[in-house]
Amino acid sequence: MKKALIFLIVAAVFVAAGFWYKSRHAIITAEEEAAKPAAKAETAALADQPISQTIEVFGVIVAAPSGDHVVAAPYDCVVRKVSVSVGASVAAGDILLEIDPSPDAKLAADSAHSLQVLAEKALVAFQQRYDLKLATSQELLTAKQAAEDARLKVDSFTARGLGGDGRVTATAAGVVTKLELSAGSLVPTGTALVTVSTGGQLEARLGVEAADAGAVAAGQAVTLDSSNRAESAKVVATIRSIGAALDPATGAAEARAPLPAGAPLFFGEHVRAQIELQRKDHALVVPRSAVLPDEDKQVIFTVKDGKAVRHEVKLGLATDELQEVVGEGLKAGDLVVTLGNYELEDGMAIQPQEKEAKTDDKKEGAKESAKPATEAKP
Numbered sequence: 001m002k003k004a005l006i007f008l009i010v011a012a013v014f015v016a017a018g019f020w021y022k023s024r025h026a027i028i029t030a031e032e033e034a035a036k037p038a039a040k041a042e043t044a045a046l047a048d049q050p051i052s053q054t055i056e057v058f059g060v061i062v063a064a065p066s067g068d069h070v071v072a073a074p075y076d077c078v079v080r081k082v083s084v085s086v087g088a089s090v091a092a093g094d095i096l097l098e099i100d101p102s103p104d105a106k107l108a109a110d111s112a113h114s115l116q117v118l119a120e121k122a123l124v125a126f127q128q129r130y131d132l133k134l135a136t137s138q139e140l141l142t143a144k145q146a147a148e149d150a151r152l153k154v155d156s157f158t159a160r161g162l163g164g165d166g167r168v169t170a171t172a173a174g175v176v177t178k179l180e181l182s183a184g185s186l187v188p189t190g191t192a193l194v195t196v197s198t199g200g201q202l203e204a205r206l207g208v209e210a211a212d213a214g215a216v217a218a219g220q221a222v223t224l225d226s227s228n229r230a231e232s233a234k235v236v237a238t239i240r241s242i243g244a245a246l247d248p249a250t251g252a253a254e255a256r257a258p259l260p261a262g263a264p265l266f267f268g269e270h271v272r273a274q275i276e277l278q279r280k281d282h283a284l285v286v287p288r289s290a291v292l293p294d295e296d297k298q299v300i301f302t303v304k305d306g307k308a309v310r311h312e313v314k315l316g317l318a319t320d321e322l323q324e325v326v327g328e329g330l331k332a333g334d335l336v337v338t339l340g341n342y343e344l345e346d347g348m349a350i351q352p353q354e355k356e357a358k359t360d361d362k363k364e365g366a367k368e369s370a371k372p373a374t375e376a377k378p
Contacts, residue, residue, distance in 0.1 A: 080100050222236075
């Protein structure tokens with residue numbers, strides 16, 4: 001009986017000691033967890049929003065090839081007077097240049113007129129001789145051919161304006177886009193005198209670096225704004241073409257983007273362009289500082305119940321400030337650590353960084369404390 005009682009007492013003591021040890025250990029563990037410092041971090045909400053991958057290029061506004069109207073020298077001539085300059089707006093019929101025939105051209109025209117007179121007289125003579133049976137039909141045909149050739153040559157000079165007032169006029173309204181001549185210039189037949197862009201057809205000529213040229217394609221959206229003016233409206237256009245060769249001088253490929261009607265950009269104006277290579281209308285996006293490299297992986301930390309949660313992610317489209325991420329367990333609205341994430345481990349407690357009070361609030365408080373106390377009314 002005594003042995004059983006002693007056994008029960010000893011067992012009760014061991015049970016009580018075990019319960020005390022477990023309780024004490026739980027209290028110590030809780031105290032240790034509470035004593036651990038929480039990591040300070042800044043967070044941002046994971047957003048579901050559109051994202052585009054773009055490149056920045058530069059270029060100049062030029063005339064579209066389809067709208068160029070080139071006025072060429074109709075005959076060898078000397079420029080007498082230049083009436084317009086590059087960038088000038090002209091209407092149909094406006095005088096662009098005044099020219100005189102070169103000495104050789106004038107000699108050729110005078111010679112053509114003389115030959116025509118002689119050919120016509122010869123034709124009359126052969127006709128009379130033929131009527132008198134003194135010339136053959138073949139001789140008459142040859143005289144007629146010579147007279148016709150002489151007439152056609154004179155008509156050609158006349159049609160080209162040789163012998164006229166020498167005024168070269170615009171055939172349609174537009175903007176002068178090329179003029180490299182000055183008074184006194186000797187210009188051969190067929191040389192471009194002046195180029196007029198008609199119909200207001202302008203486009204951006206952009207230089208794309210060789211490393212990016214392969215990613216640019218016709219149909220991509222491009223946003224243009226002036227590099228010359230501090231505040232200019234942005235113009236949205238579409239890439240029309242991308243060159244298959246590089247410019248030997250610049251090492252860049254040429255891309256062309258027609259401007260929409262009424263675009264507030266001028267001929268010859270330098271522009272900055274953002275070409276949209278890829279776009280997603282819905283993507284989970286975080287600030288780029290939220291993504292950390294971890295050996296061959298990319299990770300982000302979200303905050304749940306005041307603790308850090310580690311996520312391995314795959315990267316998608318990126319901009320200078322934003323990064324698309326794809327990973328399990330992520331949803332729009334989750335808080336993502338953007339600053340202080342290098343110190344985090346999975347499950348670590350997070351304490352949001354305290355923000356300093358606004359200067360305006362401090363000043364307002366100082367003003368309030370500086371106000372004199374209101375005297376009590378009797």
